[in-house]
Amino acid sequence: MSIRIGIxxxxxxxxxxxxxxxxxxxxxxxxxxxxRPPKTVSVLTEGVSVYHVDDVLSHKDEIDVLILCGGSxxxxxxxxxxxxxxxxxxDSFDTHARxxxxxxxxxxxxxxxxxxxxxxxxxDPGMFSLNRLYAGAILPDGKxxxxxxxxxxxxxxxxxxxxxxxxxxxxxxxxxxxALAAVRGGENPDxxxxxxxxxxxxxxxxxxxxxxxxxxxIKTMPNYFADYDTVVHFITMEELKRDHSGIPxxxxxxxxxxxxxxxxxxxxxxxxxxxxxxxxxxxxVLVAYARAVYRLGQEGAAGCKTVFDIAPAYLSPLSGDELxxxxx
Amino acid sequence: MSIRIGIxxxxxxxxxxxxxxxxxxxxxxxxxxxxRPPKTVSVLTEGVSVYHVDDVLSHKDEIDVLILCGGSxxxxxxxxxxxxxxxxxxDSFDTHARxxxxxxxxxxxxxxxxxxxxxxxxxDPGMFSLNRLYAGAILPDGKxxxxxxxxxxxxxxxxxxxxxxxxxxxxxxxxxxxALAAVRGGENPDxxxxxxxxxxxxxxxxxxxxxxxxxxxIKTMPNYFADYDTVVHFITMEELKRDHSGIPxxxxxxxxxxxxxxxxxxxxxxxxxxxxxxxxxxxxVLVAYARAVYRLGQEGAAGCKTVFDIAPAYLSPLSGDELxxxxx
Numbered sequence: 001m002s003i004r005i006g007i008x009x010x011x012x013x014x015x016x017x018x019x020x021x022x023x024x025x026x027x028x029x030x031x032x033x034x035x036r037p038p039k040t041v042s043v044l045t046e047g048v049s050v051y052h053v054d055d056v057l058s059h060k061d062e063i064d065v066l067i068l069c070g071g072s073x074x075x076x077x078x079x080x081x082x083x084x085x086x087x088x089x090x091d092s093f094d095t096h097a098r099x100x101x102x103x104x105x106x107x108x109x110x111x112x113x114x115x116x117x118x119x120x121x122x123x124d125p126g127m128f129s130l131n132r133l134y135a136g137a138i139l140p141d142g143k144x145x146x147x148x149x150x151x152x153x154x155x156x157x158x159x160x161x162x163x164x165x166x167x168x169x170x171x172x173x174x175x176x177x178x179a180l181a182a183v184r185g186g187e188n189p190d191x192x193x194x195x196x197x198x199x200x201x202x203x204x205x206x207x208x209x210x211x212x213x214x215x216x217x218i219k220t221m222p223n224y225f226a227d228y229d230t231v232v233h234f235i236t237m238e239e240l241k242r243d244h245s246g247i248p249x250x251x252x253x254x255x256x257x258x259x260x261x262x263x264x265x266x267x268x269x270x271x272x273x274x275x276x277x278x279x280x281x282x283x284x285v286l287v288a289y290a291r292a293v294y295r296l297g298q299e300g301a302a303g304c305k306t307v308f309d310i311a312p313a314y315l316s317p318l319s320g321d322e323l324x325x326x327x328x
Numbered sequence: 329m330s331i332r333i334g335i336x337x338x339x340x341x342x343x344x345x346x347x348x349x350x351x352x353x354x355x356x357x358x359x360x361x362x363x364r365p366p367k368t369v370s371v372l373t374e375g376v377s378v379y380h381v382d383d384v385l386s387h388k389d390e391i392d393v394l395i396l397c398g399g400s401x402x403x404x405x406x407x408x409x410x411x412x413x414x415x416x417x418x419d420s421f422d423t424h425a426r427x428x429x430x431x432x433x434x435x436x437x438x439x440x441x442x443x444x445x446x447x448x449x450x451x452d453p454g455m456f457s458l459n460r461l462y463a464g465a466i467l468p469d470g471k472x473x474x475x476x477x478x479x480x481x482x483x484x485x486x487x488x489x490x491x492x493x494x495x496x497x498x499x500x501x502x503x504x505x506x507a508l509a510a511v512r513g514g515e516n517p518d519x520x521x522x523x524x525x526x527x528x529x530x531x532x533x534x535x536x537x538x539x540x541x542x543x544x545x546i547k548t549m550p551n552y553f554a555d556y557d558t559v560v561h562f563i564t565m566e567e568l569k570r571d572h573s574g575i576p577x578x579x580x581x582x583x584x585x586x587x588x589x590x591x592x593x594x595x596x597x598x599x600x601x602x603x604x605x606x607x608x609x610x611x612x613v614l615v616a617y618a619r620a621v622y623r624l625g626q627e628g629a630a631g632c633k634t635v636f637d638i639a640p641a642y643l644s645p646l647s648g649d650e651l652x653x654x655x656x
Contacts, residue, residue, distance in 0.1 A: 016587070018589075019587055019588055019589050020587065022589070023468045023469050023587070024468055044589050096656065099652050099653070099656050100649065100652055100653050103652055120656055125656045127462070127466075127597075129655055129656045130462075130640055131599075132655045133640050133641070133643065133644055133651060133655050134455070134458075134640060134643065136644065136655070137616040137619075137643035137644045137645075138455075138609075138612045138613050138616050138643075139612060140351045140352055140645075141351050184602075259344070259347055259348065259351070259604075259605060259608040259609065259611075259612055260347055260605065260608055261346075261347050261350070261372055265603075265604035265605040265608050266604050267601070267602065267603045267604060267605075267608075267609050267612075268600075268601070268602040268603075269455075269599075269600075269601055270598075270599070270600045270601075270602075271459075271597075271598070271599050271600075272596075272597075272598045272599075272600075273595070273596070273597055273598075274512075274595065274596040274598075275593075275595045275596075276587075276593035276594050276595060277587060277588065277593040277595075280587040280588055280593055280595075281466075281587065281595050283587075284466045284467060284587055284595075285466050288465040288466050291465075306651075306652060306656055307640070307656075308639065308640050308641040308644075308648070308651050308652075308655075308656070309639050309640075309641055309648075310639055310640075311636065311637050311638055311639045312458055312461050312462060312635070312636050312637075312638075312640075313461070313636040313637055315461070315462065315465035315466075316461055316464065316465045316636075317465075317468075320636070320637075321428065323461065323634075323636050324427050324428055324431055324634060324636075325427070325428050327457055327460045327461050327464070327636075328424065328427050328448055328453045328457045328634055328635075328636070
C-alpha cells in the first residue's frame, strides 16, 4: 500500500512535492488543497482532485501525511499546530530564530492528538542543520561555517522590487571564494558578514527612473544590503526573463577541527549543495521525511520532531537488510 | 556523571579514542585493555590503568561503553559478538561485503544479553554510508559516486612491502580530478576503476634490488594495482620517514540527481572529508556514537545497530532545546 500524501498549498513548493511524489514508487498523491477557487487550479498528476482548504478535514481518511507548503511568516505558525491536531504533518518552517516557539506550539498539538509533526525540514533548516550537528559531535574542538549560494534570495529580490522606480529584480547571494579558501585551508578565520558573502542584483528600472539613486538605495538598505559588498546591474525586462528566471541555490556547511593529544591534526568536513531548483530540492527533502513521519506514525509515535530526532533509516524505501548490504 | 569509556586494543585507533575522549567533557576514560603484557603499555591519560584483555569481565561495572579497536579481518568477527554479551559496544568493522553476517552474529548476542552494539562505525562505513543514504532518499532519480583519498591505504602499502627487495613503502590512493569534474558537472558518467582513482607508491628498495622488476611487480599485482594507473617512486628510507610518516585520508560522496515533472532540474549533493589522521578521525566518530550507544542503553534499547538506526540528536552533548535553538 502506498503512502498517501496530501499537499496544502500549491505554489512552487507544492508543485515540487507533486513532482517528488511521482519519483517515489511507495507514494501517491491523494489530494491538493488550495485557498484559491479549486476550479482555477490544475495539477499535473492525472486523477488527483483539488479541494478548498476549508474542506481538508472531510478528506482526513484519504491522507497519511499532509505536507504544509505555506510560508513561514504567517501561514505555518498558524497552520502547523492546527493541522497537527488531525494529520501527521511535515512543514518547512525556516525562521531560525522562532523555531523554539513553533516547536512548542506544534508539540502541544501533536502530542495531544497523537500525531507526528516534523517541522523545519528542507535544506537549511534541514540537511545543513544535520551536517552542523554531525560535524560538531565528531569534532568538538572546531568551528562551523555556513555559506549560502550561489543562489536566488527571494526576500532580497522582493526588497529591491519595493524601491521606487524598480519594475522587477533578482538578487543572488554569492559566497566569497577567498573566505571559502581560508576555511578550507583550516585557518579557522573569524569572518565578518561582508567577508563571507557578496550580493549581486539584476534590476529592471522604469524608463524614467534615476538608476544612480536606485543603486544607492539598494546598497545602503539596512539588514538586507548595508553590511555586504553589493553589485548592481541594470538590465532589460527581456534579459531578466531570459537569463534570470530560474531559482537556483545551494551552499556549504564546513567544519574544521582538531584532534590528537595536543590538537596536532586538522580535519575538514564539508557538505555542499548545488541546486538547479531550490523549491524542488526542498520538496524532495520534505517527501523523504514524509516517509519517515508515516513510519513513525505507524509505530505509534507522537509529538513534534525535527530532522535531529529521526534515524536516517526511516527516510529510505529500502529495508534494514538492504541498507546494510548495499549502502553501509 | 561522565560516560565511562573502555578501550579494547591500544594501537592507532585505541590511542585516537583516548585523545577523543579527552575532548568530550561528558566522558572519561575508564580503562584500557591489551593483549600485550599490561606493564609494557603506557597510556597518555593520567590515572588510567591498563589491563590484560583476559581480565575485561572483572571490570564490567566500571565501563559504560567498550570501544573495540581491533581489526576487521580476525579480531572483530570474534570480539564484537563476544563482548556484546557483557557490554554496550562500538566497533569499526569495515569489511563491507561481510557486514550482513557480522550484523547477524552481533545482533543475536546483543539482543540476548540486553546490550546495544553499534557496528561498522567510522567514516566509510559510517559517515560516507549516512551520506549515501540521505542523498539517495532525497534524490531517488540519481546516481552515487564514492571517491577515496588522497590518502594512505594500509592494505596496499602492506602489499608492496611483501615484494622481494622492498624495505618499506607507502601507497596513496588519489581520486582523479577529471572524474570528479565529470561527476560534479552532472554528467552522471559511468566510470571504470581506472578512471576513478590513481595509485601513487613511494618505495624504499634494498641497495641491490632490481627496481625495474619491483615496479613491474607492483603495477601488475592483481586486485591491488592491475586495474589502476599506478605511479611508482623509489626514495630513500630517510625521505620516506621525513615526507610520508602521516596517515592522511579522506574522500568524497557525491550524488547527482534530477527533479521536476520531466527531470528538468539537476542537483548535486557532495560530502567530503580531508583528514590529517585517518585513525584519529575514525576514533572521533566512534566516540560520538559511543555517546549515542550509552543513551540508547539507558533507555533500555538492545540489539545490533548501525549509523542508519541512530537519530542524530543522540550523538550530541547538547539537549534537544539547545540543538533546536542553535543548530537547526
